[in-house]
Amino acid sequence: MSVLIVGSTALDSIKTPKAENPRLLGGSASHAAVAASFFAPVRLVGIVGDDFPRRYLRLYEKHGINLDGLQVVKGKTFHWAGEYEVNMNNRRTLKTELGVFETFSPELPLSCQDSPFVLLANIAPALQNHVLDQVRRPRFIVADTMDLWLNIALKDLLRLLKRVDMLVLNDSEARQLTKEDNVVNAARAIHGLGPKYVIVKKGEHGSILSSPGGPFLCPAFPLEKVVDPTGAGDSFVGGMIGFLAGSRARVEKNLRRAMVYGSVVASFCCEGFGLNATTKVTREAIEKRVETLKRITHF
Ligand code: AMP
Numbered sequence: 001m002s003v004l005i006v007g008s009t010a011l012d013s014i015k016t017p018k019a020e021n022p023r024l025l026g027g028s029a030s031h032a033a034v035a036a037s038f039f040a041p042v043r044l045v046g047i048v049g050d051d052f053p054r055r056y057l058r059l060y061e062k063h064g065i066n067l068d069g070l071q072v073v074k075g076k077t078f079h080w081a082g083e084y085e086v087n088m089n090n091r092r093t094l095k096t097e098l099g100v101f102e103t104f105s106p107e108l109p110l111s112c113q114d115s116p117f118v119l120l121a122n123i124a125p126a127l128q129n130h131v132l133d134q135v136r137r138p139r140f141i142v143a144d145t146m147d148l149w150l151n152i153a154l155k156d157l158l159r160l161l162k163r164v165d166m167l168v169l170n171d172s173e174a175r176q177l178t179k180e181d182n183v184v185n186a187a188r189a190i191h192g193l194g195p196k197y198v199i200v201k202k203g204e205h206g207s208i209l210s211s212p213g214g215p216f217l218c219p220a221f222p223l224e225k226v227v228d229p230t231g232a233g234d235s236f237v238g239g240m241i242g243f244l245a246g247s248r249a250r251v252e253k254n255l256r257r258a259m260v261y262g263s264v265v266a267s268f269c270c271e272g273f274g275l276n277a278t279t280k281v282t283r284e285a286i287e288k289r290v291e292t293l294k295r296i297t298h299f
Contacts, residue, residue: 001040001041001116001117001139001245001246002040002041002042002043002066002115002116002117002245003036003040003041003042003043003115003117003118003119003241003242003245004043004045004069004108004112004115004117004118004119004131004135004138005029005032005033005036005042005043005044005045005118005119005121005238005241006029006044006045006046006069006106006119006120006121006123006127006128006131007027007028007029007030007032007046007119007120007121007122007123007144007234008026008027008028008029008030008046008078008080008101008121008122008123009027009029009030009044009046009047009048009052009070009077009078010025010026010027010030010077010078010079010080011023011024011025011026011051011052011077011078011079011080012024012025012026012027012079012080012081012082012230012274013079013080013081013082013094013095014026014081014082014083014084014228014230014273014274015081015082015083015084015094016083016084016088016227016228017084017085017086018227019273021228021273021274023053023079024273024274024275024276025053025056025059025274025275026080026230026231026274026275027046027078027080028121028122028123028144028231028234029044029045029046029121029123029234030044030046030060030231030234030275031231031234031235031238031269031275031278032119032121032144032234032235032237032238032241033060033063033065033238034059034060034063034065034235034238034275034278034279035234035235035236035237035238035239035242035262035265035266035269035278036119036238036239036241036242036245037063037064037065037242038239038242038265038281038283038286039239039242039243039245039246039247039261040117040242040243040245040246041064041066042063042064042065042066042242043065043066043068043069043111043112043115044060044065044066044067044069044070045069045070045106045108045112045131046069046070046071046106047070047071047072047073047078047100047101047104047106048070048071048072048073048077048078048100049072049073049074049075049076049077049099049100050072050073050074050075051076051077052072052077057072059275059279062279063279066111066112068109068111068112069106069108069109069111069112071100071104071106073100075099075100076097076099076100077099077100078097078098078099078100078101079095079096079097079099080093080095080096080097081093081094081095081096082094082230084228084229088226088228088229089203089204089229091229091230101123104127105127105130106127106130106131106134107134108131108134108135112135113134113135113136114135114136114137115135115138116138116139116140116245117138117139117140117142117241117244117245118131118132118135118138118140118141118142119142119143119144119237119238119241120132120141120142120143120144120160120164121144121234121237121238122144122145122146122234124149124153124156125145125149125153125156125157125159125160126153126156128143128160129156129159129160129163132160132163132164139251140165140166140241140244140251141163141164141165141166142164142165142166142167142168142237142240142241143160143161143164143166143167143168143195144167144168144169144233144234144237145157145167145169145173146169146173147172147173147176150173150176150177158193161190161193161194161195162193162194163194164194164195165195165196165197165251166195166196166197166198166199167190167194167195167197167198167199168198168199168201168233168236168237169198169199169200169201170200170201170202170203170233171183171186171200171201171202174186174187174190174198174200177189177190177193178190183200183208184210184215186200187200187208187210188210190210191210196211196212197209197210197211197255198210198211199237199259201233201236203220203229203232204220204226205220206218206219206220206263207220207236207259207263209255209256209259211252211255212252213252213255216255216256216259218256218259218260218262218263219260219263219293219297220263220266220267221263221264221266221267221289221292221293222296223267223270223271225271226270226271227270227271227272227273227277228270228272228273228274229269229270230273230274231269231274231275231278232266232267232269232270233266235262235265235266235268235269235278236259236262236263236265236266237262238262238265239258239261239262239263239264239265239266240258240259240261240262241258241262242261243257243258243261243262244258260290260293260294261286261290263293264286264289264290264293265278265281265286267289268281268285268286268289
């Protein structure tokens, strides 16, 4: 089954202690779409300006991503710039230039309206709500968010939470949303806001699922070298929903396995700048890492 993914389609300028790379292909939807494409057909909804390099459009196409819902308009593509400290877990946003996103109103083409799996990747919650208004009878809806929206668009986010099956957020965001320090209590409080499933991400320490079937602790793949973790969270959630869509098993039964696949795709993402490493991965390499992860976490 196919996955509809809406989110930011961006140019990212990323600086790490070792290197600097301007105007890479980035954005929450780009990372999530490439990650999901290893497992299921993907439909991308977003907007880019006329400065968006053609080779990036070809990269989406190389991954079989349907671009009927991607608007290419006059103006500047969303541009985000960030800098990592020596400890690559700490990141500073240097610039967020909305460009064409400022006036973006996603209109779903007919070909995208019947998507059974929907990922509302990180973007303004008003836009996430607007996309959801246009999807007919979705089977499973996942939303991602970030601290910015908790600060400036909480009302829209709370409205969204009543409409989605799953919320994915990191531990500091879960704390900010619920005022609960304890992850278990924070997840419980988020269930009370709507989502039946909650995943709290903990960066290099993996993630925790809270669900009616009980909790699950999903490990992160231990890497020797992290080149650039930008988009790891988006790759995780994209890989997870792609895996769910590409499998015949019921969501509840398949969720743990799907999280592990998401975690593995996220590990590849961290091994290159932007999407450089993820776009070179093969399904075979993913399966190999899943097997390794299984072996090193089994007891
Ligand atoms: P992550 O590393 O998972 O937090 O995701 C990083 C990606 O989020 C980058 O590719 C950025 O282009 C994108 N991004 C940064 N700020 C925003 C924002 N305000 N809205 C949507 N996407 C953003």
